Amino acid sequence: MDATTAPHRIPPEMPQYGEANHVFELMQNMLEQLLIQQPKDPITFMIEHLQRDNDYVPKIVILGPPASGKTTIAMWLGKHLNSNLLSVESLIAKEYSSLAASARTHYQKFQTLPNMLLVRLLQERLREEDCVRRGWILDGIPETREQALLIQTLGVSPRHVIVLSAPDTVLIERNLGKRIDPQTGEIYHTTFDWPPESEIQNRLIVPAGISEGETARRLLEYHRNIVRILPSYPKIVKVITADQPCVDVFYQALTYVQTIHRSNAPFTPRVLLCGPVGSGKSRQAALLAQKYGLVNVCCGQLLKEAMADKSKYGEMIQPFFEKETAVPSYVIMKVLKQRLDQQDCVERGWVLHDFPRDRDQACLMDSMGYKPNRVFFLNVPYDSIIERLTLRRTDPVTGERAWALGLSAAPGPS
């Protein structure tokens, strides 16, 4: 096939640049907001969106039955992440908002809000600069599937949804000990979280709606709704047991909200296997190559092939093999570059082993622009390695390795 009909070669720098700068996610988030907000002037909107650079601010929903600790965890997360805590109470308490004023009236009468009113209140709040810049944490919102769907049509999509769970009996018992500081809004508990300062202790109040009957009624309401809400958030829900100390719940929640979900960006695996001889690099490389369609690149094998082909690098390598001395890193890197730049490695990705073997080689590889995006270090006890190496057999024809115990050999490098 001549150069005019050969497929267009994607230079390896392109996918690497896209991955390193999260270009795909950047464009995907901007496009998502563009289609949701439908601004009159898309160009200005896109420029402002990109300048805001708020694609990774917290967008968290915390759901759970009464007394499961939603507000407690939401408050602690809000402080830790410097983000905004939004609950029904905080939304209707908003000042200088006619919407909030009418919501307050309705809430005082019926202790609940119509779905559309709540969602419009939420939309008004999320558009404010602090929520745009520092993200938000919804405490107990949405309460119903209808609210979840309405919120989604507004384009408000959380990145992480945490669902707290605990047995009803535990929650009914727990709620009886709930106390609130009217000055700060902080939540305490007569048994699990009692403030040390006597000044705070003295001013704590017993909140409404914590009696056994009231909690049981709210639990019934919650169980009926939650099963219909969760399907709105496939793949981003994490259930955390709330029947454990608050601090443990908090740290599990914090760990989860700090994870970044896999994006839909095209991903070319560039895997590096490190580890002592006999740790299983060749075997794992062969299995990874087989499973994910990667190119299995064994550095040692490459050097032998270069010598067998009597290529110019092969002639440079030959003397070092004959004298059984280390081949200079820059020569190895040239052979490696030749292989990793081939179309199959660029398109399918690669799994490399037997190189780099030291820091200098790793820095050389990095400086040449070959940056693995997954690195595994195989750590095996010394005795196991000795046993494996004594039992290892290599096929002189195919180079495949197997165990003297008859373990089938995984396919060798390609």
Ligand SMILES: Nc1ncnc2c1ncn2[C@@H]1O[C@H](COP(=O)(O)OP(=O)(O)OP(=O)(O)O)[C@@H](O)[C@H]1O
């Ligand atoms: N993991 C926990 N272990 C023990 N007590 C907890 C735990 N989490 C919260 N609490 C206590 O339980 C009570 C209820 O907590 P919180 O108000 O945060 O729950 P909630 O889910 O927001 O409840 P509601 O939905 O009724 O507002 C508080 O007194 C709080 O201190």
Ligand SMILES: Nc1nc2c(ncn2[C@H]2C[C@H](O)[C@@H](COP(=O)(O)OP(=O)(O)O)O2)c(=O)[nH]1
């Ligand atoms: N028990 C056990 N043995 C393994 C495993 N991976 C590889 N082996 C065996 C197969 C080989 O005979 C020997 C060394 O494996 P290898 O893949 O050649 O090691 P490496 O020198 O490439 O790192 O150990 C493994 O995961 N478990």
